[in-house]
Amino acid sequence: MKKTLLALLLFFSLQVSASPDPFRTILSFDFDETLAQSNHLTKKNLKLVKEQGYQVRTTKKGQDYIIRPGTEELLQFAQGQGFELMIFTHNYKDYALDILEDAGLSKYFTKLKAHEDVVESYNHDYRTYPYHRNITYPQKSYLRTYTLDLYSGFFKNLYLDLVGNKNIVPYIPCTNCAKYPPLYGSRVHVDNAFYHVDRPVDFVGIHVDDFYALKPEAQDKNGNYIWAEKIKNDILKVKQIGWIEFYRQKYSKDPVLMDVLVREEN
Numbered sequence: 157m158k159k160t161l162l163a164l165l166l167f168f169s170l171q172v173s174a175s176p177d178p179f180r181t182i183l184s185f186d187f188d189e190t191l192a193q194s195n196h197l198t199k200k201n202l203k204l205v206k207e208q209g210y211q212v213r214t215t216k217k218g219q220d221y222i223i224r225p226g227t228e229e230l231l232q233f234a235q236g237q238g239f240e241l242m243i244f245t246h247n248y249k250d251y252a253l254d255i256l257e258d259a260g261l262s263k264y265f266t267k268l269k270a271h272e273d274v275v276e277s278y279n280h281d282y283r284t285y286p287y288h289r290n291i292t293y294p295q296k297s298y299l300r301t302y303t304l305d306l307y308s309g310f311f312k313n314l315y316l317d318l319v320g321n322k323n324i325v326p327y328i329p330c331t332n333c334a335k336y337p338p339l340y341g342s343r344v345h346v347d348n349a350f351y352h353v354d355r356p357v358d359f360v361g362i363h364v365d366d367f368y369a370l371k372p373e374a375q376d377k378n379g380n381y382i383w384a385e386k387i388k389n390d391i392l393k394v395k396q397i398g399w400i401e402f403y404r405q406k407y408s409k410d411p412v413l414m415d416v417l418v419r420e421e422n
Contacts (some may be wrong), residue, residue: 226381
């Protein structure tokens with residue numbers, strides 16, 4: 157009888173462990189102004205950031221960039237806690253990968269989702285998943301959309317080419333697309349933009365102060381970077397209580413639980 161009970165307990169424990177929460181151990185990070193600075197390195201800003209003591213690196217493709225102080229330590233910590241890490245950016249995939257590889261940080265990330273993926277997920281899944289972020293919806297005004305695109309996609313990038321980093325990869329306007337981390341397995345997303353993480357309905361948003369490298373990063377009395385320490389605390393909390401309970405405590409409500417397609421890798 158005892159052997160039968162032990163066998164049953166072992167069976168049920170294996171069943172539970174065999175089907176863990178697929179979103180529990182994946183964290184997604186924004187790239188520009190969260191972990192790195194490149195888009196805003198105009199000639200004027202290059203001078204300012206160097207005066208602040210930052211070392212500007214340049215990739216083999218000629219892209220100037222700065223990795224935010226404390227980034228690698230944070231990524232090492234997150235990996236050490238058993239989390240899988242991914243990048244989710246509105247910019248070009250090749251642009252982000254170029255910088256991550258040059259900085260030696262690509263080894264920390266198992267996925268890199270960028271503008272192409274965001275547009276694809278938005279176009280394909282917006283109606284299927286009505287909770288596909290609760291702020292960014294399709295713009296109704298074609299005039300507004302193309303005016304913004306003309307500014308961000310042409311004049312702004314032309315200005316950057318003329319007076320800034322000559323080799324900068326232009327930022328892609330993305331007024332009609334949304335970041336939706338659950339589509340790629342992540343229920344916890346770290347971003348400097350409030351409108352990406354302020355009030356999501358089905359994932360946890362962790363807001364980070366903007367990184368423009370125009371002033372030194374704040375440190376605590378032990379020399380740790382405060383922005384990274386805050387994220388470490390949240391990472392530990394997610395690990396201890398899971399993303400659902402973390403969501404409840406942060407937003408004082410329950411998250412929307414629904415089936416979310418985790419897109420297969422191409």
